Amino acid sequence: xxxEEVARIRKKTAAFLKKAHIAIAPEEAKNIExxxxxxxxxxxxxxxxxxxxxxxxxxxxxxxxxxxxxFPEHSHPAVGGGNIGKQETFRCRWGEVYIYIPGEPAxxxxxxxxxxxxxxxxxxREVVLKPGDQLTLPPDTPHWFQAGPKGAIVSEFxxxxxxxxxxFTDPRVRRIPEVE
Amino acid sequence: xxxEEVARIRKKTAAFLKKAHIAIAPEEAKNIExxxxxxxxxxxxxxxxxxxxxxxxxxxxxxxxxxxxxFPEHSHPAVGGGNIGKQETFRCRWGEVYIYIPGEPAxxxxxxxxxxxxxxxxxxREVVLKPGDQLTLPPDTPHWFQAGPKGAIVSEFxxxxxxxxxxFTDPRVRRIPEVE
Numbered sequence: 001x002x003x004e005e006v007a008r009i010r011k012k013t014a015a016f017l018k019k020a021h022i023a024i025a026p027e028e029a030k031n032i033e034x035x036x037x038x039x040x041x042x043x044x045x046x047x048x049x050x051x052x053x054x055x056x057x058x059x060x061x062x063x064x065x066x067x068x069x070x071f072p073e074h075s076h077p078a079v080g081g082g083n084i085g086k087q088e089t090f091r092c093r094w095g096e097v098y099i100y101i102p103g104e105p106a107x108x109x110x111x112x113x114x115x116x117x118x119x120x121x122x123x124x125r126e127v128v129l130k131p132g133d134q135l136t137l138p139p140d141t142p143h144w145f146q147a148g149p150k151g152a153i154v155s156e157f158x159x160x161x162x163x164x165x166x167x168f169t170d171p172r173v174r175r176i177p178e179v180e
Numbered sequence: 181x182x183x184e185e186v187a188r189i190r191k192k193t194a195a196f197l198k199k200a201h202i203a204i205a206p207e208e209a210k211n212i213e214x215x216x217x218x219x220x221x222x223x224x225x226x227x228x229x230x231x232x233x234x235x236x237x238x239x240x241x242x243x244x245x246x247x248x249x250x251f252p253e254h255s256h257p258a259v260g261g262g263n264i265g266k267q268e269t270f271r272c273r274w275g276e277v278y279i280y281i282p283g284e285p286a287x288x289x290x291x292x293x294x295x296x297x298x299x300x301x302x303x304x305r306e307v308v309l310k311p312g313d314q315l316t317l318p319p320d321t322p323h324w325f326q327a328g329p330k331g332a333i334v335s336e337f338x339x340x341x342x343x344x345x346x347x348f349t350d351p352r353v354r355r356i357p358e359v360e
Contacts, residue, residue, distance in 0.1 A: 057339040058267075058337055087235070089232065089240065
């Protein structure tokens with residue numbers, strides 16, 4: 001992504017958090033992670049992240065999803081050294097998010113995703129989170145998610161995050177951001 | 181504490197969270213932990229807690245402090261089994277909180293605490309957290325805190341919580357709640 005585009009999305013993210021009454025420090029606003037997953041289509045597939053803390057024991061982030069923005073299917077496998085893979089809890093703070101995990105496919109899924117991504121979204125059991133709802137995923141569980149029509153803010157509590165070890169279903173995804 | 185008193189404080193806590201635009205589920209509202217630490221003086225010394233998640237790897241809570249409410253000095257020592265003690269991050273979401281840790285004593289501390297508790301509040305380096313500010317404490321660090329005049333809401337992200345292993349400076353404290 002181009003620097004100017006990242007800066008624009010950071011500003012938009014900070015404004016979104018403010019609207020939801022979630023305070024971040026000026027330094028955090030400058031460092032918001034803008035993840036387009038190398039797909040060049042952040043409006044549909046991507047995520048904005050404020051990392052509050054990430055250490056060897058635990059991690060806490062705020063995930064910001066604009067209206068109908070989705071994040072591609074991935075899992076957090078074992079990474080060695082006794083780490084069985086990232087376990088995580090998603091807690092909806094604002095808006096609505098649809099999380100898809102393995103299991104009985106939703107009959108009328110709420111997510112609306114461009115055709116080109118569908119072959120790589122295999123998890124089809126739907127969990128709808130509204131403010132105050134949360135879901136904990138065991139390590140190595142394939143999952144993807146999309147915000148509802150107003151967007152969503154989701155707190156993520158987890159064991160340590162090692163993004164470069166995540167495994168994505170879509171081979172086009174590159175998780176580590178590249179700034180042009 | 182008497183059941184009726186716990187119910188009253190739970191209601192007050194839920195209203196406080198609502199005012200700060202923090203959503204909790206009805207089931208969570210019913211189970212808010214009201215900790216008077218066995219001191220029978222929750223107005224001055226105590227804490228309200230919504231535990232979002234607590235597993236062997238990580239823990240996330242919302243701490244609610246009413247105006248000038250304080251929580252007594254304690255630390256989280258090693259508990260065996262390779263657990264070197266709880267590490268935690270306090271992130272202020274609303275209001276203002278004064279956290280005291282070992283180090284250079286504050287010249288004009290902001291906390292105002294009844295005389296009877298002062299001998300047991302030995303950590304005197306002051307860290308002031310406003311919304312968007314946070315502080316991470318290594319395991320086994322003595323600390324205590326007090327909300328400012330409007331109260332405070334603080335997110336706690338940490339390794340697993342094992343409250344019964346906490347060590348308090350004041351021998352009168354009993355951390356595990358007793359309901360009459």
